[in-house]
Every structure is written in C-alpha cells, then in structure tokens.
Amino acid sequence: MPTILKWKGYRFFFFSNEKKEPPHVHVAKDGCEAKFWLKDCSLAYNDDFAHNELNKLEKVVIKNKDLFLEKWNEYEKRKY
Numbered sequence: 001m002p003t004i005l006k007w008k009g010y011r012f013f014f015f016s017n018e019k020k021e022p023p024h025v026h027v028a029k030d031g032c033e034a035k036f037w038l039k040d041c042s043l044a045y046n047d048d049f050a051h052n053e054l055n056k057l058e059k060v061v062i063k064n065k066d067l068f069l070e071k072w073n074e075y076e077k078r079k080y
Helices: 051-063 065-079
Strands: 003-007 010-013 024-029 032-037 043-047
Touching: 003 065, 010 051, 024 051, 032 051, 043 051, 051 065
Parallel strands: none
Antiparallel strands: 003 010, 010 024, 024 032, 032 043
C-alpha cells in the first residue's frame, strides 16, 4: 500500500490490489479511515472521521488530485 502523502498526521495511500476500482485515495489517522474517488474528489466511505475532518480532507484531496492520479497511474503501469 503505497503512501503518497503525509499531512498533519494523516496518511494518504492506495492499496495495490483493489479489483479494478477506479482511481481513489484512502486517508488514515488514529484508527479512522476514509476513501475518496479521484474523478470528482467525492467521499466513497468514512469510518469514524468527524464531519469537520472530512471537509479538511476533501480540500487536501482536491489540492493534490493531480499528484494522486499521477502516482496511481504510475503504479498501474508498473503492474503490467
């Protein structure tokens, strides 16, 4: 599970084998985890993050969308 970004204790990453899901990024901190689709930076799921945290995380995902997509695509190309 490659880590792409660390920000204020949050870790942004993706898993290497997620059954052909569209590009997305996971975020984890202190036992909480969320997942954002990169196409539109929308929340896919949330496990225990507070609403105000999710708003901050969404902004980070939007700001770093190009980086996340670049890393996702680089990894996908290496798999084949």
